[in-house]
Amino acid sequence: MIPTRKLGALEVGAQGLGCMGMSQAYGVRDNDDESIATIHRALDLGVTLIDTANVYGAGTNEELVGRAIADRRDRVVLATKFGIVANTGSGQTIRGDAAYVRQCCEESLRRLGADHIDLYYQHRVDPDVPVEETWGALSELVAEGKVRYLGISEASVDNIRRAHAVHPVTALQSEWSLWTRGIEDEIVPACRELGIGIVPFSPLGRGFLTGAVTSVQDLPEDDMRRSLPRFAEGNFDRNLAIVEALKALAAEKGVTPGQLALAWVQSRGEDVVPIPGTKRRTYLEENVAAATIELTPDEVARIEAAAPADAVAGERYPAHLARNASR
Numbered sequence: 001m002i003p004t005r006k007l008g009a010l011e012v013g014a015q016g017l018g019c020m021g022m023s024q025a026y027g028v029r030d031n032d033d034e035s036i037a038t039i040h041r042a043l044d045l046g047v048t049l050i051d052t053a054n055v056y057g058a059g060t061n062e063e064l065v066g067r068a069i070a071d072r073r074d075r076v077v078l079a080t081k082f083g084i085v086a087n088t089g090s091g092q093t094i095r096g097d098a099a100y101v102r103q104c105c106e107e108s109l110r111r112l113g114a115d116h117i118d119l120y121y122q123h124r125v126d127p128d129v130p131v132e133e134t135w136g137a138l139s140e141l142v143a144e145g146k147v148r149y150l151g152i153s154e155a156s157v158d159n160i161r162r163a164h165a166v167h168p169v170t171a172l173q174s175e176w177s178l179w180t181r182g183i184e185d186e187i188v189p190a191c192r193e194l195g196i197g198i199v200p201f202s203p204l205g206r207g208f209l210t211g212a213v214t215s216v217q218d219l220p221e222d223d224m225r226r227s228l229p230r231f232a233e234g235n236f237d238r239n240l241a242i243v244e245a246l247k248a249l250a251a252e253k254g255v256t257p258g259q260l261a262l263a264w265v266q267s268r269g270e271d272v273v274p275i276p277g278t279k280r281r282t283y284l285e286e287n288v289a290a291a292t293i294e295l296t297p298d299e300v301a302r303i304e305a306a307a308p309a310d311a312v313a314g315e316r317y318p319a320h321l322a323r324n325a326s327r
Contacts, residue, residue, distance in 0.1 A: 001046035002291040007197025008170035012077045015291040016049030017042045018277030023057030035279045039068040045288045051275045053081035062111035083123035096126030098137035121151040131159050135166035157190045169196045176200035178307040203265040203274035210258035211243050245306035262290035
């Protein structure tokens, strides 16, 4: 069993499970039975934070998670999100108005088959609605018992502070890994000042840092990574050199490159709970094993030298998606 950590006042397993890829983004949704078995195995290993969102698979991911946890709800810290209405080729449609907050919560509860959500995130901040309106509606959901704790995702320091002034923010979910370190200078210190836990998504660089992807051709035709700048021609090979350096360090320690990358994220603080995503038990068990890997200061320094933040080629997102990140 993995140890536990605290996100604000919320105690969870030191590593969570991101469920998005079970329903979208990384190839065809091919085996719900294996996805459900993966969630069950995660719970058996001490993973308690199960993460989904209403937009993943247009609601089908929440339904899948709901089926998986139906007979073991008391073992789960259930997290879901609202705010991204749709993803299109031209960008994202975002909503944060009070009526939409309540509508989304009711719909998510129904799909999840749950009477409450443990951690409810604002997935993206609506540029046209004051965060105070969104969080006022969220605080009402807490008062009604439909939600226990509140989180915010990909938000700026200003919006984190404004949200926290309305109702305590328990967790910030943002991308954080060896090749995405933009939250370190301002956002992480602000969260720590306010007592907000940090939930890194894509802590394995969307799988790139595992070393399993050696060519864009390894990815399914419908895999969203084919549209990301870091996987583009030219950038891909430069980023692959970082993975090769990590492989050498991992071999020295007797772990996989993915485990080394995850252990680095875990080492960022006791308030950090990464949510690597997988739909296969084999990869889940590899990921969970990283939760107990100890890194010495020298090993951390060598990892960061092998994967310096300024060596990563390409932006996180194409321009049409980047505008809503860290707003």
